[in-house]
Amino acid sequence: MGHDPRLVVRLVVTGGGGQLGRAMGTQAEGVIRLDAKALDVSDSEEVRRVLDDLRPDVILHTAAFTAVDAAESDPEGAWAVNVVGTRAVAGAAREAGATMVYVSTDYVFSGIGAEPYAEDRMTSPLSFYGATKLQGERAVAELDRHLIVRTSWVFGEGRNFVAAILRAAAANPGQELPVVDDQRGRPTYALDLAAGILQLLGVGAGGTYHLQGGGEPGTWADVAEAALEAAGLPAKVRRVTTAEYNEGRPGPIATRPANSVLDCSKAAALGVELRPWREALAAYVRVVP
DSSP: OOSOGGGOSOEEEETTTSHHHHHHHHHSTTEEEEOTTTOOTTOHHHHHHHHHHHOOSEEEEOOOOOOHHHHHHOHHHHHIIIIIIHHHHHHHHHHHTOEEEEEEEGGGSOOOSSSOBOTTSOOOOSSHHHHHHHHHHHHHHTSSSEEEEEEOSEESSSSOHHHHHHHHHHHOTTSEEEEEOSOEEOOEEHHHHHHHHHHHHHTTOOEEEEOOOBSSOEEHHHHHHHHHHHHTOOOEEEEEOHHHHHTTOOSOOOOOOSBOOBOOHHHHTTTOOOOBHHHHHHHHHHHOO
């Protein structure tokens, strides 16, 4: 895996219509992005046929069932994509002799305690979504050539928390926006994450790494306030607890980690660090529609 990522001829991205898939398309040459219409990862035969035809050098597997609450009420759907689909892509990667990069999540941890989570911390997902992503990790880890990248709170081109906050503020300029203030983490800009993954590939990294926006951690309320300030919107944030935010919402509602801060020092030791999240957020706000 010690190649220059700019020379990758066949970098295939599953979930190519998502935030990271779109970002990767702007960061490297020769990228083939497969969205859900082009590749249904839950169909193992289709996965084998499509990826065999493409003969990839690297497969970046971003396709996922990411609706965290919906996974609680549709466990079969989440399992089909996040576990069955990942196993199918891993099998195709093995047959092609390709390196597989799997994008995972802070949700594989419980989020209990105040210390940042390092790669070797015990996993203990609180939600079905987190459990399926962990099963996906285990399937990918069986490959000789693999890279598992855990990240969190991704924002970029497409649907995400920051874009939703900006839309809500623009639509209701005089209204306070309730935002959770008891979950801590660091947002990650999809463009920075894509560049970081390419850097890890470029230095021959294998195994499991954490990549997350840099800077001091904050809560979702901190992120919302930073986004509003960067956009020059006058809306105000009302800080609430998770319990208050969920009150009256139809269930089932997945349990989120209270601490989503990842220890990224392993990647930093290889020279791979993402810029501070507040700086990245300001850059994103300048280009978001």
